Ligand SMILES: Nc1ncnc2c1ncn2[C@@H]1O[C@H](COP(=O)(O)OP(=O)(O)OP(=O)(O)O)[C@@H](O)[C@H]1O
């Protein structure tokens with residue numbers, strides 16, 4: 001069967017990667033979490049003195065951006081890809097609240113987006129890919145055959161993230177998470193370059209009251225429809 005490109009965009013913590021990973025595994029496609037790439041650049045910036053008392057040292061980051069290597073490798077224990085930054089597994093480190101609270105300003109920088117989008121387009125050039133993020137259907141793969149835009153209320157999204165962090169034994173308050181979710185949505189929707197928005201030809205999914213298996217089933221149906229058309 002001919003392989004297609006699947007773009008899943010939407011607000012933070014609404015379940016994009018959960019849906020995307022499951023679908024990719026079932027249909028034998030590559031899965032790329034584009035948010036992990038922006039998180040990895042943020043971690044790099046935190047570890048290399050790019051966040052200063054005056055703010056982000058953009059000139060320093062600009063000089064170094066092309067030497068930041070991000071890759072993914074399947075973790076046999078979880079069955080899911082882990083993120084590597086310059087050869088080091090940073091999957092755990094990039095999911096902390098510290099990174100979450102700093103990632104959106106880094107992702108708003110034009111040269112950072114340019115570098116990440118180029119890498120993402122390279123990863124998807126043979127099709128057979130499911131990529132999730134904020135600008136996949138609008139900028140990275142505007143010709144994707146299947147585009148989904150996911151949303152859910154901020155409170156529900158914050159609760160999902162809170163439950164996830166708690167299960168991992170990480171301490172973060174619900175209010176702090178809710179504030180972070182709202183702040184990232186605001187920055188992502190209002191930045192100049194590739195702001196978060198639904199592509200005109202994307203299907204809208206509000207999964208506020210759906211279970212993980214219901215949304216998985218819904219996505220599989222959309223995939224089947226596109227493949228049959
Ligand atoms: N329909 C659902 N009902 C309940 N929990 C869900 C649902 N979908 C996803 N989750 C849970 O919500 C949390 C966030 O999901 P996920 O990481 O897939 O979101 P995301 O949109 O990719 O987030 P981000 O953009 O911030 O990376 C996870 O713990 C996931 O298990």
Ligand SMILES: Nc1ccn([C@@H]2O[C@H](COP(=O)(O)O)[C@@H](O)[C@H]2O)c(=O)n1
Nearest residue numbers: 012034035038103104107133134135184
């Ligand atoms: N295509 C994308 C993906 C992500 N971002 C930014 O990265 C942040 C973290 O992404 P998560 O998917 O892990 O939440 C997100 O808040 C965006 O600021 C992006 O700009 N474009």
